[in-house]
Amino acid sequence: MLTDAHHRIIDYVRLSVTDRCNLRCTYCMPENMRFVKSDALLTDAEIISLLQTLASAGISKVRITGGEPFMRPGLINLLSAIKAIPGITQLAITTNGVLTRDYIPALQQLGITDINLSLDTLQPARFLQITRRNQFDAVMQTLHSLLAHQMKVKINVVVMEDVNTDELVHFTSLTRDHALSVRFIEEMPFNGQGHTFSGIAWNYRTILDAIRETYPLHKLPDPPHATALLYSIPGHQGNIGVIPAYSRTFCGTCNRLRISATGSIKTCLYGADTINVKDLLRSGAPLLPALQQVLHHRAANGFEAEKQHPRIPESMSVIGG
Known part of the structure; x- marks a missing residue:
């Protein structure tokens, strides 16, 4: 088993398969x-x-x-091969x-049912403002199709002051x-803009x-290694969670590695790249x-990781989410 300096077992990998994205949030x-x-x-x-x-x-x-995973050519074939690896029990x-x-039936056939959908607004005009692309209808069609196929859907909403905080109740109503x-x-500082991030009010x-x-x-109850604080609402079929991504209250139980599309390893979202597994594999x-x-x-x-690496100008799409 892989373990870190603090005796935490590492059993979860977030793997970016492309840095490309069709939105510009x-x-x-x-x-x-600039993509590689x-x-x-x-x-x-x-x-x-x-x-x-x-x-x-x-x-x-x-x-x-990613980036956006479905921008990688042949993703379904890659997912099928990953599913066949002994020991990988969750994909x-x-x-x-x-x-x-269009890929939902193929995902369902592979047994891949856990889908996190990034969606920061339920308003078309605001979607264009946030993403700088006019793709709201396509995303909502995906959401409805995921639900119709009974996939396990989590909607990820980045909460931004003066942007979408008036929609918290609307999202909860879903x-x-x-x-x-x-x-x-x-909200986190990984916007690729290179400017100082002063913290968050929300x-x-x-x-x-x-x-x-x-x-x-x-x-x-929070599952082991959970990043979200989970809550139910009487009479609601689903639930909500809040992820203290900037407050970082969940770091003590972190069990994950991040691998970028180019093979760089991050042992912490707020830390620097360490080794490059692509280089090791090719050598x-x-x-x-x-x-x-x-x-x-x-x-x-x-x-602690941020102190060791105080300025992080990367785009979240490069880090891999």
Whole structure:
């Protein structure tokens, strides 16, 4: 088993399969984003080899991220190959939903039912303002299709002051008639703009207080390693959660690694890149000893990691979500 410097077992990998995206969300990437060339990305064969090695060391859950994963050619074939790796028991996807609808039957056939849908507004005009693309209808069609196919849907909502805080109750209302989860996420500094991030006014406490003005919230037990604080509402089929992504209250139980589309490893979202697994794979160097070495120097939490790497100009699409 892979373990870090604080005796935490690492069994979860978030793997970006592309840095490309068909949206330009203001909190995620600049309009003039420069994407890497295709030969700089991990190939399908390298991804499979990498995950086979990681599975042999106890990695059992993989979440596919981007950029937008469905912009990678041949994604369904790659997902099928990942599903076949012994030891990988959970395979999930985070998507913006623009291209996803046509792939839902194939995902269901593969047994991939855990889908996180990034959606920060329920208003078409505001969607255009946030994403700088006119794709609201496509995303909503994906959401309705996911629900019709009885997929396990989580809607990820980044809460932004003076942008969408007036929609917290509207998003929460979706859980009344649908067995989905709405996750409200604190805004983070990874917008690719390169400017200083001064913090947030809408933290997880503020978000919960605003929702409580309309709905009674009952705390649910948090699963092991959970990043979200979960709540139910009487009479609602679904639930809500708040993710203290900037407050970082969940760091003590972190069990994950992040791997970028080019193979860079982050042992913490707020930390620097460590080793590059693509380079190790292409050189034939042993992977697990190098990975265990960087884990032995892993920061205890996001605040410590940020002190070690104080300025983070990356786009979230490059980090991998």
